[in-house]
Amino acid sequence: MIQAAWAYLLSHPKLFRDALVTHLTLSGSGLAIAAILAVPLGILLSQSPRAALLAINAANIGRTVPSLAVLAIMLPVLGTGFLPSLVALTLLAIPPILINAYVGIRQVDPDAVESAVGMGMTRLQVMAKIELPVALPVISAGVRTAAVQVVAGATLAAFIGGGGLGDFITSGIALMQLPLLLLGAVPIALLAIGTELLFHRLERALTPRGMRSGSS
Amino acid sequence: MIRLKSLTKIFPGQATPAVDQLSLEVPAGQTCVLIGPSGCGKTTTLKMINRLVEPTGGRIVVGGEDVTGMDPVALRRRMGYVIQQIGLFPHMTIAENIATVPRLVGWPAARIAARVDEMLTLVGMDPAIHRTRYPRELSGGQRQRVGVARALAGDPPVMLMDEPFGAIDPITRGRLQNEFLKILKAIRKTVVFVTHDVDEAIKMGDRIAILRDGRLVQYGTPDEILARPANAFVEEFVGTDRALKRLALVTVREVMRTDTHASPPRPCASIPEDATVKEALSAILALNGESLAVVDQEGRLLGHVTLRQIQELVAGRSDPIP
Numbered sequence: 092m093i094q095a096a097w098a099y100l101l102s103h104p105k106l107f108r109d110a111l112v113t114h115l116t117l118s119g120s121g122l123a124i125a126a127i128l129a130v131p132l133g134i135l136l137s138q139s140p141r142a143a144l145l146a147i148n149a150a151n152i153g154r155t156v157p158s159l160a161v162l163a164i165m166l167p168v169l170g171t172g173f174l175p176s177l178v179a180l181t182l183l184a185i186p187p188i189l190i191n192a193y194v195g196i197r198q199v200d201p202d203a204v205e206s207a208v209g210m211g212m213t214r215l216q217v218m219a220k221i222e223l224p225v226a227l228p229v230i231s232a233g234v235r236t237a238a239v240q241v242v243a244g245a246t247l248a249a250f251i252g253g254g255g256l257g258d259f260i261t262s263g264i265a266l267m268q269l270p271l272l273l274l275g276a277v278p279i280a281l282l283a284i285g286t287e288l289l290f291h292r293l294e295r296a297l298t299p300r301g302m303r304s305g306s307s
Numbered sequence: 308m309i310r311l312k313s314l315t316k317i318f319p320g321q322a323t324p325a326v327d328q329l330s331l332e333v334p335a336g337q338t339c340v341l342i343g344p345s346g347c348g349k350t351t352t353l354k355m356i357n358r359l360v361e362p363t364g365g366r367i368v369v370g371g372e373d374v375t376g377m378d379p380v381a382l383r384r385r386m387g388y389v390i391q392q393i394g395l396f397p398h399m400t401i402a403e404n405i406a407t408v409p410r411l412v413g414w415p416a417a418r419i420a421a422r423v424d425e426m427l428t429l430v431g432m433d434p435a436i437h438r439t440r441y442p443r444e445l446s447g448g449q450r451q452r453v454g455v456a457r458a459l460a461g462d463p464p465v466m467l468m469d470e471p472f473g474a475i476d477p478i479t480r481g482r483l484q485n486e487f488l489k490i491l492k493a494i495r496k497t498v499v500f501v502t503h504d505v506d507e508a509i510k511m512g513d514r515i516a517i518l519r520d521g522r523l524v525q526y527g528t529p530d531e532i533l534a535r536p537a538n539a540f541v542e543e544f545v546g547t548d549r550a551l552k553r554l555a556l557v558t559v560r561e562v563m564r565t566d567t568h569a570s571p572p573r574p575c576a577s578i579p580e581d582a583t584v585k586e587a588l589s590a591i592l593a594l595n596g597e598s599l600a601v602v603d604q605e606g607r608l609l610g611h612v613t614l615r616q617i618q619e620l621v622a623g624r625s626d627p628i629p
């Protein structure tokens with residue numbers, strides 16, 4: 092069966108490559124847009140606990156909505172194709188990034204912040220020199236969670252005509268062709284694992300040396 | 308000079324003020340120790356001076372200028388601040404931590420590096436070993452020393468220190484206290500120093516302010532407070548061994564007799580000239596002796612202190628100071 096999938100892949104290299112590129116483009120741009128929006132928003136929210144309560148609760152609810160439901164909701168609003176898929180994936184990626192950016196800043200040792208302010212750092216300097224670097228590991232953990240979710244979630248783009256590797260799965264099911272289905276499923280699984288590993292390394296690289304566990 | 312005038316802080320939602328009509332003056336170049344039971348408002352007072360806490364009422368004047376009119380950032384860069392919980396930056400090396408203020412005010416890199424090493428040496432930590440370490444690789448006492456070094460690094464004219472030697476063993480604490488006193492002798496700074504420890508207050512303070520429930524109970528020199536406690540609270544707070552504590556305020560050099568040079572009463576143990584009379588008494592009692600030879604750093608004989616002399620001193624001093 093794997094061989095059949097392999098054979099199909101070899102006979103349709105362009106089809107596979109296009110699907111892969113679409114999948115990665117969707118996931119990558121969805122994640123990037125989400126990070127660009129949610130990291131600053133999370134940091135901003137950490138400065139105002141009251142607004143944060145609202146936003147974080149909303150994000151938490153957003154987190155529990157299944158990916159497929161997000162896509163389904165997009166359908167009547169934006170129709171089908173690449174753009175609605177991108178919007179849906181962005182929405183999918185925002186909650187974990189937002190929550191971690193908020194939590195990351197909030198959990199910075201208040202004594203470190205107090206001594207920074209007490210020594211004459213401006214609010215901006217405290218953010219840039221203390222809070223952000225200390226929160227960076229937590230923020231990037233949020234991005235990692237979102238990345239894995241998005242890579243897996245991009246599969247569902249196939250349902251609203253967004254393309255990507257999910258196409259193989261949907262047509263595999265429709266045509267009762269298991270090899271075709273595998274051609275989508277296996278790369279997606281590998282992509283998810285690869286994303287997890289890649290972002291894990293990134294997270295470690297972004298963790299300041301003095302805060303890494305297991306190094307002393 | 309730091310002058311607090313009717314300084315009051317009522318935290319929102321609190322019935323009683325944390326600091327209540329506090330007025331006191333710390334002359335330039337002097338150390339004022341704030342002491343009192345937990346929750347009496349010491350930290351709050353300190354934080355009002357560098358404007359981490361905005362007063363509810365009253366005035367703070369530093370160097371002739373009302374603090375409320377000043378840019379808080381500029382104000383804080385001229386005030387070394389050691390917070391009670393140390394608050395080192397976990398993601399920065401010890402050197403980077405200490406370099407905080409020099410970097411903020413833009414010293415050249417070479418001067419900063421030299422200053423970091425100087426500060427580490429000052430607090431008794433080998434720069435070569437500790438420079439590149441991170442806070443979590445240090446013991447609690449070492450972290451506290453880095454906190455003090457960091458506050459001193461920018462050479463601020465004013466130091467605000469909130470229990471800076473709290474988590475340090477007695478020996479290191481004694482050494483740091485001495486080091487700090489030496490620094491203050493070399494470069495006069497106006498210091499507000501918070502402690503729980505009466506002995507530390509007596510040792511470090513030119514003046515001691517005793518607080519209770521946010522109010523100033525007594526303000527005076529260590530000797531005044533030990534000799535004439537304002538009320539039963541102060542009396543209890545400074546301890547029943549007041550007479551003994553007062554002996555810690557005098558060095559043997561100040562009281563030794565030099566007329567016994569030719570014929571010391573008896574061969575006896577020696578004590579350095581900068582030891583306190585309290586230490587001398589303790590040494591005499593421990594040796595079951597009568598007297599001690601006072602020597603200088605090179606071990607040269609300078610004079611003697613005797614048990615009789617110390618007794619006379621206590622007798623003479625227990626009278627109220629006119």
Ligand SMILES: Nc1ncnc2c1ncn2[C@@H]1O[C@H](COP(=O)(O)OP(=O)(O)OP(=O)(O)O)[C@@H](O)[C@H]1O
Binds near residue numbers: 319321325347349352
């Ligand atoms: N941010 C705050 N909000 C409300 N109350 C506060 C705040 N900070 C301090 N307090 C209260 O003000 C009083 C004085 O507190 P402060 O921290 O100045 O005491 P302290 O003398 O430094 O005590 P300690 O010796 O335990 O450090 C306490 O009753 C405390 O509970």
Ligand SMILES: [Mg+2]
Binds near residue numbers: 349350351391469
């Ligand atoms: Mg305190």
